[in-house]
Amino acid sequence: MAPCQSTFDFRLYDFQTKNMKLTLKIWRQKNAAAEGKIVEYPIDGIEPDMSFLEMLDILNDELIVKGEDTVAFDHDCREGICGMCSLYINGEAHGPDRLVTTCQLHMRKFKDGDTIFIEPFRAKAFPVIKDLVVDRGAFDRIQQSGGFVSVNTSGNTIDANTIPIPKHDADRAFDAATCIGCGACVASCKNSSAMLFVSAKVSQFALLPQGKVEAADRVMNMVAQMDAEGFGNCTNTGACEVECPKGISLENIARMNREYLSASLKG
Amino acid sequence: MAKSALLKSSIAKKVAMALSGLFLMLFLAQHFFINMTSVFSADTFNSISHFMGNNPLVQFVIQPILIVGVIFHFIMGFVLEYKNNSARPISYAKNNGAANSSWASRNMIISGSVVLAFLLVHFYDFWVPEMVYKYVDVSPLNETRYFHELAEKFESPIRTGLYSLSFLLLSLHLWHGFSSSFQSVGFNNKYSKSLKGFGYGFAIVIPFGFIFIALFHHFNH
Numbered sequence: 424m425a426p427c428q429s430t431f432d433f434r435l436y437d438f439q440t441k442n443m444k445l446t447l448k449i450w451r452q453k454n455a456a457a458e459g460k461i462v463e464y465p466i467d468g469i470e471p472d473m474s475f476l477e478m479l480d481i482l483n484d485e486l487i488v489k490g491e492d493t494v495a496f497d498h499d500c501r502e503g504i505c506g507m508c509s510l511y512i513n514g515e516a517h518g519p520d521r522l523v524t525t526c527q528l529h530m531r532k533f534k535d536g537d538t539i540f541i542e543p544f545r546a547k548a549f550p551v552i553k554d555l556v557v558d559r560g561a562f563d564r565i566q567q568s569g570g571f572v573s574v575n576t577s578g579n580t581i582d583a584n585t586i587p588i589p590k591h592d593a594d595r596a597f598d599a600a601t602c603i604g605c606g607a608c609v610a611s612c613k614n615s616s617a618m619l620f621v622s623a624k625v626s627q628f629a630l631l632p633q634g635k636v637e638a639a640d641r642v643m644n645m646v647a648q649m650d651a652e653g654f655g656n657c658t659n660t661g662a663c664e665v666e667c668p669k670g671i672s673l674e675n676i677a678r679m680n681r682e683y684l685s686a687s688l689k690g
Numbered sequence: 691m692a693k694s695a696l697l698k699s700s701i702a703k704k705v706a707m708a709l710s711g712l713f714l715m716l717f718l719a720q721h722f723f724i725n726m727t728s729v730f731s732a733d734t735f736n737s738i739s740h741f742m743g744n745n746p747l748v749q750f751v752i753q754p755i756l757i758v759g760v761i762f763h764f765i766m767g768f769v770l771e772y773k774n775n776s777a778r779p780i781s782y783a784k785n786n787g788a789a790n791s792s793w794a795s796r797n798m799i800i801s802g803s804v805v806l807a808f809l810l811v812h813f814y815d816f817w818v819p820e821m822v823y824k825y826v827d828v829s830p831l832n833e834t835r836y837f838h839e840l841a842e843k844f845e846s847p848i849r850t851g852l853y854s855l856s857f858l859l860l861s862l863h864l865w866h867g868f869s870s871s872f873q874s875v876g877f878n879n880k881y882s883k884s885l886k887g888f889g890y891g892f893a894i895v896i897p898f899g900f901i902f903i904a905l906f907h908h909f910n911h
């Protein structure tokens with residue numbers, strides 16, 4: 424009898440219908456000053472189609488019923504655009520999936536019986552506020568130090584669309600501008616370096632005519648602020664690029680280094 | 691911008707690291723080609739060594755630059771390692787580094803430290819006797835001594851083994867370091883992919899070439 428053959432490879436699809444039972448190992452820390460520790464939480468009945476944050480919502484519902492303190496974690500849009508959600512899941516920023524934020528991560532990426540470590544993004548420059556929530560204000564301060572263009576708004580402002588820009592440059596600037604400032608690059612880097620984030624913010628302006636005017640000051644100020652915040656240096660391991668939910672390329676870091684070198688040589 | 695601020699900047703340090711690394715790789719390639727001649731002809735090796743050892747430009751300009759370059763590179767390596775470690779005071783309970791980066795790239799300080807240990811022994815083995823011979827004892831010029839000195843060093847299996855081990859780690863150091871140094875100086879464009887391939891070749895051919903030379907003399911003399 425001929426064996427039943429199918430060209431359909433089921434292994435390629437995450438067909439999991441069975442509800443999952445998991446062990447969560449979550450970092451709990453009362454406040455910035457308190458010492459934290461990993462606490463274990465068993466959880467049952469997790470559907471594969473749930474998002475990771477929905478799974479944490481369920482855990483928190485259970486904790487409320489038990490009268491325990493809920494697990495604090497950051498989130499806002501829950502559709503991968505705001506950059507608020509974070510979490511270091513099983514040793515990777517935003518978990519094991521690629522090009523997604525934690526809010527876009529689905530439980531089908533895990534298996535029934537798995538143990539999942541959930542930790543805050545770790546860096547001296549990202550102090551823990553509570554549990555899994557960290558203060559990413561350092562990124563805001565870097566932006567404020569140069570991540571803008573100065574435009575005269577006296578009434579005769581020129582429409583940006585009237586300035587011709589080569590498509591190639593416009594595309595690269597847009598790619599860089601898709602950075603949502605989540606901080607996964609810092610969290611993934613063995614040195615807690617913010618180079619990918621800062622280089623994306625430098626590049627999105629440096630590639631456009633409007634941004635060129637202040638390019639030298641921008642890169643000098645943003646790098647100085649980055650260093651002052653206590654981020655580490657870059658070893659070019661490339662971990663940031665792999666873990667970045669928006670696929671920001673290391674090309675931006677090379678561009679920032681060029682911008683920085685030419686700006687400092689100009690004096 | 692004030693010069694002091696530039697010197698303190700993370701990018702300036704990184705670029706300096708890359709430039710010293712690039713310089714060391716050039717030196718390494720040159721050293722490799724000279725050593726390789728010892729496999730084919732003792733005479734050629736002797737005459738090149740004699741030239742390198744007695745040419746004033748090599749001795750009093752290039753050699754000091756090289757020594758400063760090595761010292762600068764490893765001191766900066768330790769400085770960066772310290773700074774980078776202190777940027778994360780609390781480490782992760784679970785970290786999956788292998789998911790996003792190579793072992794070689796995450797452990798430059800380990801491969802570098804082994805190479806440093808090797809360099810110290812190497813200085814003690816070759817460079818110090820050479821300096822004593824030439825400048826302390828002021829021994830007579832002997833244009834044929836180099837080959838024997840080299841072959842002699844590789845008699846001991848332990849020394850040859852340790853020598854080979856250090857070059858294995860140098861290979862790992864360059865596996866990441868070659869392409870990394872170009873990225874650091876801002877070179878990332880359509881040629882980078884080919885350059886990376888060339889770097890992997892360099893990281894294999896040069897260190898393993900040194901190992902081959904060591905084994906060749908170990909088994910032939």
Ligand code: HEM
Pocket residue numbers: 657658659704707708709710711712714715718763764767768770771798799801802803805806809863864866867868870871872874875
């Ligand atoms: C012949 C000897 C050596 C060569 C050819 C060499 C080459 C290189 C190159 C090309 C880089 C990449 C630079 C970059 O990423 O921009 C590098 C990085 C590095 N080297 Fe070496 N190196 C040598 C010896 C050493 C020694 C003795 C140490 C001692 C600790 C060392 C420690 C490091 C470290 C820590 C880095 C990474 C720095 C970072 O975080 O980016 N190297 N090396």
Ligand code: SF4
Pocket residue numbers: 601602603604605606607608609619620623663666667668669670671
């Ligand atoms: S570069 Fe990527 S990982 Fe880093 S902050 Fe921007 S989006 Fe997040």
Ligand code: FES
Pocket residue numbers: 497498499500501502503504505506507508524525526527
């Ligand atoms: S909550 Fe907005 S990106 Fe995840």
